[in-house]
Amino acid sequence: MAIDIKGVLSPLSAIGTLFEHPKTLTYPQAKKDIPVGYRGFHINNLETCIGCASCEEICMNEAIDMIHPDIEYNPKNTSGCVPRIDYGRCCWCSLCTDVCPPSSLKLDNICTHAECDPDNFLYMPKNIKNIGEDVS
């Protein structure tokens, strides 16, 4: 049986990549840019939220509850309630943001959350006007 010389030698070309720059990022020092429109965590502008519960109705995972907020909210809010999202159930489909009539509910591009207590996965959307305003 003849030796497949091309098949033996051509994989050795992979040695050349030893001298290339690595393609991975050194994570804590260098972070990847997350593009605008990434489906991350929710933000809700309480100044414009009208408490209509459209988001609660469309959520197929039943992840959204309407509750009374602790802080000041839109005086025109019809029910006095704002959405709170159970991140144990949310699938980040962003249908809730699509149906929001005043577009107060949006998805931020932040997506890290670590917690020991599973009850803390009930997430109150950050009260900010626009994506990326308050990152801290």
Added chain:
Amino acid sequence: MDLASKLERLSLELVQKQDYLYKVTVNLERLESLLLSFLNEFGYITLDSINCRDDLEDGFFTITYCLQTKKRDHIVMVQTKIQRENASLPTMHTIWPQAEIMEREMHEMFGVDFPGHPTLIDFALEYWDNMPPLRRDFDTLEYVNSMNPFRKQRGDALDAKEEMKKKREAKKAAKLKAEKEAQTKAALEAQNNPSDEVKDEE
């Protein structure tokens, strides 16, 4: 289409649903012979899938066989209806080997019996003794609630519509109250200066 005239001889109607999709409806007695003639006479050698739909309200299952020719340029749906109670279908696994697995799945998910099928064993569910799960009278939510305990954590959800009603009523009450207050105030004021009121009325 040539197939249409052939089916007309069997007094069956071919309906075009989409560009590449046709449908024939047939009763159960003629199903097996029709599928065989589709295979042997019309050249539909591929059985793409067997689909089952539960029409609970009318009391039957709707079974759809999707067939393709060698060219695979269109699909013919052969549709039939069977009774929901003691549902049973002729097995096709001797003609199309892949029908074995499709029928096994249908047996598990809908409880359709296939006399003569060699391997009607568990497909995806193990030791399932409840009602076949894809029948529409099987309630998933009830089953899950009876099988699994839920973590109690979200008891504080409010019904937004009721809250809206409450708020509207509260607003109305507040408005009424305000009106009443205004009226009593006006009345008090009127009592204090009766002359003004008389003037106004005039």
Added chain:
Amino acid sequence: MKNNLENTIKIFHGPQHPGITGNMSVELDLLGETIKRAQTHVGYLHRGFEKLIERRTVVQAFTIVCRICVPEPDPNEENFARAVENLTGLEISEKAKYIRTMVLEMQRLATMFLWMGGQAGSIGLGLIPQWSVCDRDYMLDRFEELTGGRVYHMYAFPGGVRRDLPEGFLERLSDLLDYYEKRIIVYNNTFFDNVIFRKRAIGVGVVNRDDVLKNAYVGQTMRGCGIKKDVRKDMPYLMYDKLDFDIPIQQDGDVYARAIVRRDEMLQSIRILRQIIKQMPKEGEILQKIPKHRKFKLPSDDTYVQTESARGAMSYYMAGDGSEKIRRMQVRGPSLVHAYTLLEKLLVNTELADVAMTMNSLGICPPEIER
């Protein structure tokens, strides 16, 4: 037959991931290293998608279909969207059609890279998975930009697509395609021409050409046997009838032939994407105005749609009943027949070490089998 199984031992291959195939197990009867009987078992991933969809409205059901197959969600979304459009008579604009075609081809490339990782990893070439998963991630970056999600895109909605193209997206995609063209040459040298892969793959898992059409084998399994069929050509959907591409075929029907078909399909995908980038209309509505989700009703009718996924033809049967809920949606993915009828037959008289490789080359995706 029973005598053959006399001195065999029984082992389970799986359900942990061998290569990147997913949670499925094959029960093997071994005589030494040789397999005498194989039996597929699924059920480790049964999540009842078809049952879940029964309880939801059309708009709500749309977000769940992409989860039916993790490595390639987009053909599922396309199938779902097209089935609903067929039933309700929604027309989508040309721009939306182009975008959907583009997403499908991007997904095909991404899936092929993941497949390459699984195929090489299952025969012990550890370098290729690291490269190909990295290359797939560049495509996922483009998806992230376009749809907002990396793996589950939830993008093709009945009536169009959910978002418009971001600014400068097509240029960045074009750059990525240039990079991919260079990379495929590298993969050619290190993987497809590699003597290890050739010796392992040639002559293993040979599919009989006569069985293919009757047993409804699809995709590369069919094209690796020299049968030139592709849903994109035979029953063109979206913009595929206006795009120019070939269907690559091979004659041998073994694991190596299927690998070569997949490599050629990657090149064809790049060719299609280049045409789309050129032809993409600048203006156009991307999403048809659809009624609110409680008023979005399906007529009492049924339909059957087929899409060419990266592993073969994937079909959906959908029936409505005049209400806002879907009465029945049945998925018929390429892996159902491949994992049972074909795999059980192919594995007999092969060796234990070839199981993962054969599974991978058939494109088996277990969540699609049990739904």
